[in-house]
Amino acid sequence: MSEELLINVTPHETRVAMVENGVLQEVRIERSTGRGLVGNIYKGKVVRVLPGMQSAFVEVGLARTAFLHASDVAVGEGEGRRNGNEQDIRALLREGQEILVQVVKDPIGGKGARLTTHLTIPSRYLVFLPGGHHVGISQKIEDAEERERLRAMVAAASEGEERGGYIVRTVAEGAGEAEVAADVTYLQRLWDSIHDRAAATTAPGLVHEDLPLALQVLRDMAGTPYERVRVDSRETYQRIREFAETFVPEMVELIEHYPGERPLFDLYSVEEEIQKALERKVELKSGGYLVIDQTEAMTTVDVNTGAYVGHRNLEETIFKTNLEAAQAIARQLRLRNLGGIIILDFIDMGDQEHRRQVLRALESALERDRARARICEVSALGLVEMTRKRTRESLEQILCEPCPTCGGRGSVKTTATVCYEIFREVLRSARQFDTRELLVLAAQEVVDRMLDEESASVAELEDFIGRSVRFQVEALYTQEQFDVVLL
Structure with a gap:
């Protein structure tokens, strides 16, 4: 490849x-x-402790206060165990307390950054854990002898250092003793520098910025x-x-x-591919297509056969479309950086073996994804539920903003709907105020409908309220905007 x-x-x-x-x-x-914040280390100040949510809001100097859950708080000086769930947040933190925290998830939408006190500092082969004591090995290194060799090398290189633990990254497989030792030295020096800067920094403030x-x-x-x-x-x-x-x-x-x-x-x-990744519809080579909808709660992916009619029978057509869709979905999740809860609506398959093969194809395609993903079994409604780790904003959130016309709804009121709203507002104003005439300011499309399809209704309204109604086009108004002015 x-x-x-x-x-x-x-x-x-x-x-x-x-x-x-x-x-x-x-x-x-x-x-x-707007550089990403993941990996940055801050000296923060706890501004609010929320026992009901077992979490705290921490001021680190960003636009919004950041979020720290009890499970992400190290218990006891120097400990790296993630057993915060066993502790009450009030026993771990207090308002006004200064703490060293690291960003693990960028601010997304209206949510602040997600923090942890379990600091991690990566290098080429290793990840340094200032609060840990052990040496962990990446699960992707499967050879038992290699795992022990790497563990022994890291232990030897860090001998005499009582300041933290290490995780050996997958790329370290086959690395030499000198290379691992160089990484240990680099990480220790970097941590000393971070530790000194943290002591000199006034909270809230940035202590260490990632590359x-x-x-x-x-x-x-x-x-x-x-x-x-x-x-x-x-x-x-x-x-x-x-x-x-x-x-x-x-x-x-x-x-x-x-x-x-x-x-x-x-x-x-x-x-060209980036532009395509911002569209809802994704065409498949067979003639089928995907429809991807991203919301705050979850992302949904709908699979359709479209123009693909197959060569044998309906079940085979559906199976081939779903197999191709599984590959396309895995690519789109990476390309668009979609995370959180994801619901996949494959075309219903009657054959149990076909369902199993499609799920296996999806799992295989997701193996190349660096973000951790977990696929659940097909639900009772025939939907595939999955999650994908989200640490930064999606491609759409970075490049786009909600439509100023529809406010992100994806649709606007029809001209007929707006016309009937204007009728109600004119009637309300005529009853409430004594005026000779009413002027309606609206978009071109709305005024055109008023003077054409709705002209008879306008005449009836004028007779009913006993006053004339004039219309004026406002070029800057969206289709949904209008004003009724009393003259």
Whole structure:
């Protein structure tokens, strides 16, 4: 499988695209005015403790107070056990208390950032846990001897250090003793620096900021078999190479500067795919299609056969469509970065084996997704329920805002509905106020209907209230807006 990493840099925005076999699979965007907060460490002040929710609101210097649940509070000095559920939040925190916290979920919608006091500091091979004591190994490293070898190396490299524990990342498989030891030294120095800055910082305030997106992706994607990493900014290219020489030396030769006049993202049709990822409807090659609706509570995906009629029988047509949809859904979840609760409405299948194969195809396609996903069995209504970890805003939330005309509803009142609302408002005003004439200000489409299809109704209304009603077009009004002015 051919995998490439494309990095597009402008003064205001950095975009990273992950392309497999020429097809965009994932895109991440970071803007200079709104960088992601996940991984940042703050010195915060508890402003409110909520026993009923077993949580607290913490002021860390952001636009909205952040949220800290009892299960994310370390119990006791130096302990890294997540047993906050056994403790009352009032025994763990008090209002006015200053604490060191890390962002684990960006602010999304109207919600503040999600925090934890279980700090984690990643490097190339390891994740340092300042509050831990043990050495954990990634579950993806399955070889028992390799797991023990890595555990012994980390223990030896950190011998004499009583300041924390470690998690060995998947990419560390096969790593040498010197490389692991270098990571331990780097993490200890970084933690010392963070610890000193925390002591000097007045709450609320930022103590440690995670790497910018271009370097963060290189660190987190270490071990992914990329064929090349292409960067269209010479300055960023130099910075990435310097970072790679220190932390990811095996990727140095893969990094190249793209000097072409044609935009890098246009070369791989990334811009076109991003535009498609903002649409509700996703066309399948067979002629079927998906309809994706993202709401605050959950995301729903509906599968339809569309123009696909198959070649054998209805059951086979449905099965083929669902199999293709399973692959497309997995890609769309990554591409759009959809998280939380996700409901998949596959086309009903009577064959139990077909249902099992479609679920297996979905699970297989999701294995390439770095975000943790969990699929439940098919519900009594024939729906597949699943969850996908959400740590940052979706592509739509980053690039779009609610429609100013419909307010995010996705529909507007018809001209007929608005006309009847105007009739009621005119009648109400005529009864309440003594006036010679009434002037209605409305959008062009509404006024056109009033003077055409509803002209007879307008004449009847004027006779009933004994006053004339005039209409005036307001170019800036939306279809739903109108005003009744007394003259």
